[in-house]
Structure formats: C-alpha cells, structure tokens
Amino acid sequence: MTSLAQQLPPGRFGLPVLGESIAYLRDPAGFIAGRQQQYGNLFKTRLFGRPTLVLIGAEAVRFLFAHEGQHFEMTNTRNFEVLLGKNSIGVVTGGAHQLLRKQLFQAFQPRSLAQYVVTMTTITQRYLQKWERLEEFTWYPELKQYTLEIAYKLLVGVDTAEDESLKDLYETWSQGLLTIPIRFPGSPFDRAVRSRQQLLDRFDALIEQRQHQTVAPHDVLDILLEARDEAGAPFSCAAIKDNILGLLIAGHETLTSALTSFCLLLAQHPDVLQTARAEQEELGLPSVLTQEHLKQMTYLEQVLKEVLRLAPPVVRSGQRRVLETCEFGGYTIPQGWDVFYQISETHQDADVYTQPDRFDPQRFAPDRAEDKPPFSHIAFGGGMRECLGREFARLEIKLFAALLIRDYDWVLFARAGLDARRAALLTTAGWTEGQVSATAGGMIVSS
Ligand code: HEM
Incomplete structure (x- = not known):
C-alpha cells in the first residue's frame, strides 16, 4: 500500500501535452471553481504542457510563502522574460531577488510616499473636474488613463497629458505579455518587443537629462539613480x-481594476457610500489631505479592504516552480511541477468570512475582524514576494476614494441581470475592455 506522503494530490492531468489548458483558458474562474468543488483546496492539473498544482486557502498559501526560495521559486512565461527583461524583479530569483527588492524598496519608504501624495492629489483633482465636465463617461478606460498618468509622473516625472506617445508604447508593450511569443515582422509579440525597446530608449534619454539637472523631480527614477547597495555600488x-517598466505594469493595471471595482461596488451599495461620506463629514478635514488625515478614515479603510477581498485585482499569483520535492497536506509535490495560489477563491472561504459573496465592509470592524487568520486576505500576496508597491497602492486608492466621495455622486448605467460580484469580477479577470466598460459605465455629478 502507498503511504499518504507518496500520493500525488487529487485531480487529473487531462490530455497528453495539452492537459486541461483549453478548459482553463475558456473559463479560468469556472475551471478553478469546478475543480475545487470536486477535489478540494489542493489539486493537480496540466496546464500549457506542464504538471501544475493549484493551492487555495490560508493554510496552503502559508505553506508556499514559508518555503518560497527553498521549495518554490518564481518562474515566468517567455513573454514575461523577454518583455520585462532579465533584470526585472518579476524575473530575478534567489539572493539577487532579495537584494534587488531591498534596493527598489527605497522608492516605497514612508518618506518617499509622503512626497507622492502631492502629485497624486493634483492629478486626481484634475480628473475629477474633467469627469464632472463630461457628465457621462465609462469608468474603466477613464481610470486606466488616470492611473497611467500618475504612474508615469511618479515613476519617471513625465506628464502623459502632454506626451501621448508614451501611452501608446505602453499599450502595445503590455498587450504583448498575453500574446503567443512568436516574432515575425508585425506580429503582436514583435510589436511589443519593439515598443519595449522604444520605451527603454525614452528612459535612457530621461536618465541622460537627469545628469544635467540640478534639481531633479522627486520620483522613483530619481530615487533609483541615487540608490546604493550595501557595498556602495549604484x-x-x-x-x-x-x-x-515592471513597476509601470505592476502598479497601473492593478490600481485601475481596484478603483473600477470601488466605483462599481459603492454605486451598487448606497448605504456604504452614505456611511463613508458621513465619516468624512465627521472628521471635518481640510481639502488638501495628508497621509495622517487618510489614517483617520477607518471606515473607508474597511470599505477598501472589502473591495480588495471581493474583487482582488490579481486573481491568482504568478507561477512558481517546485525546486525540490516536498510534502503538504499528506501529499507529495514533485520537483519540477508548476504551482500557483488562487487569491479570489482564498477570499471566498466560508470558514473565515460570513457570507463571503456579500459586500460587507463591517466584517473588518474591530469587533468582527474576520481576516484575523493569517493569510486569509492576500490581495497583495505575502512572504518574500509580497507586493512591493502595497503602501503606494493603498495610498493612491484611499486618496482617490476620499476625494471622490467627499464631493461627488455617481450612478451606474446598469446592465440588466448583472449582480455586484459578477460585475466586479469582470473587471479583474482580464476580460476585454469592451466587456468591462459595459458594466462600469457611469455618470458623475457634483454633490
Ligand atoms: C491594488 C493594487 C495592487 C495589487 C492588488 C497588487 C498585488 C500584487 C500581488 C498579489 C503580488 C504578488 C504576486 C505573486 O505572489 O506572484 C504583487 C507583487 C508585486 N507588486 Fe503589486 N499590487 C498592486 C499594486 C502595485 C503597485 C502600485 C506597485 C508599484 C508601483 C506594485 C509592485 C509590485 C511588485 C514590484 C511586485 C513583485 C514583488 C516581488 O516579486 O518581490 N504593485 N502585487
């Protein structure tokens, strides 16, 4: 008889080579939900030619985080390797990753964040006024422009309102991350590789300019140019x-999704909007907000946590490779397999969250604190690969949310038959812009 520890996890590999890739690609959320129902929180499958283990739930995620770098290591598709570049934090592994993380973190320290608030506020106010003038617009593409503008400004000091070409280059480059990595003249991947080179050339020119500037803008580029490692090397x-480039995509797409979900869920839950607005009135803060002011908005904090739980912008983690055979939950996880953890399903654990389908910010009030079990709320991942831009993201979302609810009302042009969760998930699951736009159409009027 085989001992439990020698058993592979439940699940099925499907067809030779192809495995279950087609079913997965057709409906990733449905695929995961179906397998979870059948096999539980740990199951095997074969995706894109590789044996793969899917992990769901706080316990399984904790196991992965605790052994990152030992049993598991980040791995990437060819698209990501080529388009992000070999020095990117998303590609680098081992000791080099830890060192790089430390260096990049200098751009996300509290001191740096305090400086970013001013730029974020200026751009947010400008967009709010633009939306007020427009009266009718679609949230998703507007928020995409807005977050890209903030990202470019804070990363490299460039104003995309005055330089549209950077937006276009970004679009072509980022689309290449999800295409087939075959290069022939004019193929989407070829266009993405060319756009990457053009973006790098633009960054080169900006770095060159910085050598001659006496007062550099306080942005991430400036901080990284000044950064030194422990041995004093730049x-x-x-x-x-x-x-x-990596920060541009890591930050911008995720924030667009989070803000769209916020606008969607609050329009669908006017009681929550009302409570959040009452908190603003009670606090009676000045029109220019600081980080200290934002910290006082405790109910808004609960709302944002709930938005990120119910509609996490990153639905599943990046891929990990198993470095050495290990055991979890009585099963063997063989060396060479791929592994990923599911964020959205972990957030739906009914043993942790009461009525997990419901949008209920009160679940995070101090007397309930439903996310107490470690790793039950993992919108930003965890462990050695936890989101580096977490505090930057929390700052931008909260500032946007506070400024929006203080002075504006908005309604959605509802599409019949679409409930809040489904609509919110559409914005996070990599659906096309058209589909998302249709759900998140909105009108804004000054209150
Ligand atoms: C709501 C917004 C955001 C969410 C939900 C989010 C989520 C995540 C998650 C889940 C991971 C880990 C993925 C994994 O384990 O495979 C991650 C990693 C990362 N994120 Fe974010 N992110 C957000 C915003 C940002 C921003 C604004 C930046 C930077 C400007 C950023 C930079 C990064 C970086 C550099 C990593 C890789 C860290 C590493 O590998 O060491 N993220 N993010």
Whole structure:
C-alpha cells in the first residue's frame, strides 16, 4: 500500500501535452471553481504542457510563502522574460531577488510616499473636474488613463497629458505579455518587443537629462539613480530601466481594476457610500489631505479592504516552480511541477468570512475582524514576494476614494441581470475592455 506522503494530490492531468489548458483558458474562474468543488483546496492539473498544482486557502498559501526560495521559486512565461527583461524583479530569483527588492524598496519608504501624495492629489483633482465636465463617461478606460498618468509622473516625472506617445508604447508593450511569443515582422509579440525597446530608449534619454539637472523631480527614477547597495555600488542603468517598466505594469493595471471595482461596488451599495461620506463629514478635514488625515478614515479603510477581498485585482499569483520535492497536506509535490495560489477563491472561504459573496465592509470592524487568520486576505500576496508597491497602492486608492466621495455622486448605467460580484469580477479577470466598460459605465455629478 502507498503511504499518504507518496500520493500525488487529487485531480487529473487531462490530455497528453495539452492537459486541461483549453478548459482553463475558456473559463479560468469556472475551471478553478469546478475543480475545487470536486477535489478540494489542493489539486493537480496540466496546464500549457506542464504538471501544475493549484493551492487555495490560508493554510496552503502559508505553506508556499514559508518555503518560497527553498521549495518554490518564481518562474515566468517567455513573454514575461523577454518583455520585462532579465533584470526585472518579476524575473530575478534567489539572493539577487532579495537584494534587488531591498534596493527598489527605497522608492516605497514612508518618506518617499509622503512626497507622492502631492502629485497624486493634483492629478486626481484634475480628473475629477474633467469627469464632472463630461457628465457621462465609462469608468474603466477613464481610470486606466488616470492611473497611467500618475504612474508615469511618479515613476519617471513625465506628464502623459502632454506626451501621448508614451501611452501608446505602453499599450502595445503590455498587450504583448498575453500574446503567443512568436516574432515575425508585425506580429503582436514583435510589436511589443519593439515598443519595449522604444520605451527603454525614452528612459535612457530621461536618465541622460537627469545628469544635467540640478534639481531633479522627486520620483522613483530619481530615487533609483541615487540608490546604493550595501557595498556602495549604484544600480546599473539596465536594471533601473527594466524595473521602471515592471513597476509601470505592476502598479497601473492593478490600481485601475481596484478603483473600477470601488466605483462599481459603492454605486451598487448606497448605504456604504452614505456611511463613508458621513465619516468624512465627521472628521471635518481640510481639502488638501495628508497621509495622517487618510489614517483617520477607518471606515473607508474597511470599505477598501472589502473591495480588495471581493474583487482582488490579481486573481491568482504568478507561477512558481517546485525546486525540490516536498510534502503538504499528506501529499507529495514533485520537483519540477508548476504551482500557483488562487487569491479570489482564498477570499471566498466560508470558514473565515460570513457570507463571503456579500459586500460587507463591517466584517473588518474591530469587533468582527474576520481576516484575523493569517493569510486569509492576500490581495497583495505575502512572504518574500509580497507586493512591493502595497503602501503606494493603498495610498493612491484611499486618496482617490476620499476625494471622490467627499464631493461627488455617481450612478451606474446598469446592465440588466448583472449582480455586484459578477460585475466586479469582470473587471479583474482580464476580460476585454469592451466587456468591462459595459458594466462600469457611469455618470458623475457634483454633490
Ligand atoms: C491594488 C493594487 C495592487 C495589487 C492588488 C497588487 C498585488 C500584487 C500581488 C498579489 C503580488 C504578488 C504576486 C505573486 O505572489 O506572484 C504583487 C507583487 C508585486 N507588486 Fe503589486 N499590487 C498592486 C499594486 C502595485 C503597485 C502600485 C506597485 C508599484 C508601483 C506594485 C509592485 C509590485 C511588485 C514590484 C511586485 C513583485 C514583488 C516581488 O516579486 O518581490 N504593485 N502585487
């Protein structure tokens, strides 16, 4: 008889080579939900030619985080390797990753964040006034422009309102991350590789300019140019450029999704909006907000946590490779397999969250604190690969949310038959812009 520890996890590999890739690609959320129902929180499958283990739930996620770098290591598709670049934090592994993380973190320290608030506020106010003038618009594409503008300004000091070409280059480059990585003249991947080079050339020119500037703008590029490692060595130019690109995508797409879900869920839950607005009135803060002011908004904090629980912008983690055979939950996890953890399903655990389908910010009030079990709320991942931009993201979301609810009302042009969770998930699951737009159409009027 085989001992439990020698058993592979439940699940099925499907067809030779192809495995279950087609079913997965057709409906990733449905695929995961179906397998979870059948096999539980740990199951095997074969995706894109590789045996793969899917992990769901706080316990399984804790196991992965605790053994990151030992049993598991980040791995990437060819698209990501080529388009992010070999120096990118999303690609680098082992000791080099830890060192790079430390260096990049200098751009996300509290001191740096305090400086970013001013730029975030200026751009947010400008967009709020624009939306007020427009009266009718679609949240998703507007928020995409807004977050990209903030990202470019804070990363490299460039104003995309005055330089549209950077937006176009970004679009072509980022679309390449999800295409087939085959290069022939004019193929989407080829266009993405060319756009990457053009973006790097633009960053080169900006770095060159900085050598001659006496007063540099306080942005991430500036901080990285000044950064030194423990031995006093500066960052290489190639590493700075790869990582600026990486931060651009890591930050901008996720924030767009989070803000769209916020607008969607609050329009669908006027009681929550009312309570959040009452908190603003009670606090009676000045029109220019600081980080200290934002910290006082405890109910808004609960709302944002709930938005990120119910509609996490990153639905599943990046891929990990098993470095050495290990055991979890009585099963063997063989060396060489791929592994990923599911964020959205972990957030739906009925043993942790009461009525997990419901949008209920009160679940995070001090007397309930439903996310107490470690790793039950993992919108920003955890462990050695936890989101580096977490505090930057929390700051931008909260500032946007506070400024919006203080002075504006908005309604959605509802599409029949679409409930809040489904609509919110559409914005997070990589659906096309058209589909998302249709659900998140909105009108804004000054209150
Ligand atoms: C709501 C917004 C955001 C969410 C939900 C989010 C979520 C995540 C998650 C889940 C991971 C870990 C993925 C994994 O384990 O495979 C991650 C990693 C990362 N995020 Fe974010 N993120 C957000 C915003 C940002 C922002 C604004 C930045 C930077 C400007 C950023 C930079 C990064 C970086 C650099 C990593 C890789 C860290 C590493 O590998 O060491 N993120 N993010």
